[in-house]
Amino acid sequence: MAYQTFDPGLENRPIRDIAYEQLKHAIITGQIPAGSRIVETVYADQLHISRTPLREALRKLERDGLVEYVLHRGVVVRAFTIDDIDEIFTIRNAMMMLILPSVVENVTDEALARLREILKEMDVAQEKADADALAVLNREFHGSIEHLSDKLRILRVIDSQEEYIKRFSALAIASVVRRSNAHQEHHQMVALLENRDLEGLKKLMHHHLEESKETCLAAVREKHYS
Amino acid sequence: MAYQTFDPGLENRPIRDIAYEQLKHAIITGQIPAGSRIVETVYADQLHISRTPLREALRKLERDGLVEYVLHRGVVVRAFTIDDIDEIFTIRNAMMMLILPSVVENVTDEALARLREILKEMDVAQEKADADALAVLNREFHGSIEHLSDKLRILRVIDSQEEYIKRFSALAIASVVRRSNAHQEHHQMVALLENRDLEGLKKLMHHHLEESKETCLAAVREKHYS
């Protein structure tokens, strides 16, 4: 068959990466339920690609811990429990504490201006109670802060959990109360960053992520997701 | 060509995993220097395998962050600095603090007996100043403690750094002074575990890993590794 000539705009990535992201998304959202066996030919046909790039995508998922490989039996989707969510947020929180010193150290006026810009957009979204927009802006906001750090390996750990965070922090933002508190906290964060107040920022960020976790866990428990 | 029919004993893993580990080892030990481009055909020939399993190994290394992928240009070995070592130990220390509560909670008499057994072997190795044996036992000792925890995702983060730790903590163990201190600390750890003294253990473990890091960094700086 012909190559996948989708290529929207400038993107010309290998289709193994497309497959990787699609599978990752499908697993995290539960479209492919935990315990499912991923038979290569089935998914290759479904994605209209050959087994080769699909297998490379599976190897990546394997390193991510999303699927488990069994000798001569291929991969199975790993289970995903409330404890996982707890751990993911806990890891993220701990990593954040590790990078904050370098974040405060490296913050520039340009970065602060950018954060204030995002905050303004968040004000609007908050006003309109647009949870979807807030979820996107929220990731942008936190991402901008995190990537002020030069601790590349720690950032890599955070980024490896990024996809989960995206999904689950959206759940937290769905809560009206949490949304309002989080919004205030975001404003406070920028103020603390402005003053280079490391201790204050650490305390606030820790609280912020802890609250997000609790709200998210409550939401998940309610939906009896596990 | 015929399949790689090496298969020593019971091991019958796919050769992509063999390739993965060999490449990983070669990169971490510096046999393949940072910045090198890994041309698939070259290494496939060298390992006497085809490109397919090699590519799957490369995808895993990509997720590990050991190599970097450039569109249509393949992978290059990422640089590996003193800062990386610092971060790796820092991450490990932070993760350890997160799992220790569950370690203390789950510790059993059998586990303690096992730890004392390892300690005894370490006594012998310490007596004989056998640094190589100590390095192995050291990993076994710490691994046994870590895996008392049921925080699987956090353990996964620790394990993902395992290979580095193996290499670098061996450097720390090469120091006679550090070796002696570490040995004492290991004995103290078991005592604290016995008493389920979480706070004491946290304090000691934090100190222990911090000292290992410093010794290792000093050794690396001396060898002007970076």
Next chain:
DNA sequence: GTACAATAAATTGTATACAACCAAGGATGA
């Protein structure tokens, strides 16, 4: 009907073939 052996089907593991792309160098023309 159950147990076991033999066989067939499904699936993964590996190798190879070919297409697409990039980079470098030479040919052509001004």
Next chain:
DNA sequence: TCATCCTTGGTTGTATACAATTTATTGTAC
């Protein structure tokens, strides 16, 4: 001499073919 186009060699991207292994199925004996 310089710029531009084209070609070509090298390398990655993908598809496919085939081998090996596991799992399911069938058949036969008891």
